[in-house]
Amino acid sequence: MSAQEAKILGDFLLAPAPLRDFMTLRDFTDIFPRAHRTNPAVQDIYRELHRLREKDIELVRRDIAAEVKRSKQLRREYARERRQLDDATVAGLDPIALWMEEELSGEGRKKPHTLQTVHFDIEEACQSLEAQITEIEDENRRALVEVQDVVGALSDLRTGRFAPSASGEDIGEEVLATLKRLEAVCANPAG
Incomplete structure (x- = not known):
């Protein structure tokens, strides 16, 4: 491309x-x-x-x-x-x-390679192999992180703990706060 x-x-x-x-x-x-x-x-x-x-x-x-x-x-x-x-x-x-x-x-x-032209193709092949190795290592790291996240989430589910929410509050407190805001909006629809 x-x-x-x-x-x-x-x-x-x-x-x-x-x-x-x-x-x-x-x-x-x-x-x-x-x-x-x-x-x-x-x-x-x-x-x-x-x-x-x-x-x-x-x-x-x-x-x-x-x-x-x-x-x-x-x-x-x-x-x-x-x-x-x-x-x-x-x-x-x-x-x-x-x-x-x-x-x-x-x-x-x-044309067939000469001593002068073969060096460039060897360098290109080495770069291609290095890029492939890097790509495979990156994929392996991403897969490992994903597996660790899933295992951690399953462990938290089993023990009843949950990861902190995006706001940093306890998820239970965040749910209660959101429900209170919803209740306030429903109780006073004009405001």
Whole structure:
């Protein structure tokens, strides 16, 4: 994937993405019934939606960067396969696969290596292997953290303890506070 393709993806997926670009707080509060527009929870909901949206945008940015990185690796793999096919006998070659590979790599057949040209390809292969190793290690770390989180959550469930909420309060206290706010809104719908 070229830089131009990465720019197109970024422009298409990220440019109109932030919540404030297409909905202001005023527009958001206008969605609610008049009696509830001044409720501070509306602003909290808007901020939380904005935070979640920004988190999603960052994930898309990382995915675009990973796709660019992956496309470079795919080009190297196609080049390696092309070299293998170049060395194979003509009877076993698939002409359509060769044509597709040449189109994707943007290169014609390479000449045989010399002492000067082989160094670059070896360095490129080493970088590709290092990138693959790093990617596998990152995946393993993410999987380990995920498993540890699940085990911790199951342990907390078994013992009756819960992780602190986002506000830092005990979850029971937070639930009671939210219920009291709800009760107040229901008891006084005009305010």
